[in-house]
């Protein structure tokens with residue numbers, strides 16, 4: 001394994017590294033209480049709202065036996081006293097913090113702290129850039145469903161432009177051989193995404209019968225000033241609801257990184273759909289984060 005000290009995006013992982021993380025994920029799911037990091041210290045620094053990722057990392061760290069410190073921005077000298085991120089990293093390292101899990105609205109922030117910190121940094125989402133552990137848990141959920149991803153077509157639908165989840169998931173799916181189709185309006189999915197070896201589609205209805213899996217995305221309204229098209233236009237063209245569910249293949253699964261907005265990218269019929277895998281994604285998230293921490297720290 002060529003795994004690095006920190007996990008900033010899926011570029012840091014080869015296909016072999018990803019498979020190693022998935023093997024450990026499966027082992028942690030079989031045996032969730034596993035103190036393989038007993039006595040190690042993890043600091044969670046979340047500068048942006050989070051329910052799933054924050055809780056999931058906390059549970060993962062505690063199951064591994066780590067000491068957990070949760071820092072929120074208002075408690076940090078970084079915010080009010082002019083301390084730089086680099087000096088914050090030096091300070092935490094001197095106290096014996098082994099790992100920092102960081103979420104930040106600015107793209108590149110976790111990479112900066114990784115450059116200054118002597119331990120391990122895990123990116124828990126930076127701006128619209130990357131969210132590697134979410135991508136890993138999404139791909140793990142797909143592998144559980146399909147065994148292999150070669151020959152499978154996975155669609156990512158909606159606001160791809162502003163979605164760090166999509167940016168990381170596209171890389172991982174590509175690396176594991178899935179065929180990726182991105183579906184959305186020009187304002188949320190510029191045509192040049194097709195350069196990354198993925199297909200860009202505008203017409204969800206045309207693509208629907210060809211898909212093995214659909215990953216829906218929330219419109220990231222906090223990342224742009226004005227909605228470029230009306231909610232009604234978006235819903236008419238891209239919402240997954242009863243009519244479109246009826247045109248899916250019987251084996252197609254539907255996923256969402258959460259939080260999902262009922263009435264926008266999906267309606268209630270999706271939540272009752274047999275192929276809806278959201279709860280499985282969330283469940284796998286804990287063991288994925290245990291595996292990432294274990295691989296980075298224990299090697």
Ligand code: NCD
Pocket residue numbers: 052053125131134164165217218220257258259
């Ligand atoms: C996402 C995020 O914060 O990037 N959620 C998550 O971590 N599961 C997606 C979103 O906010 O839409």
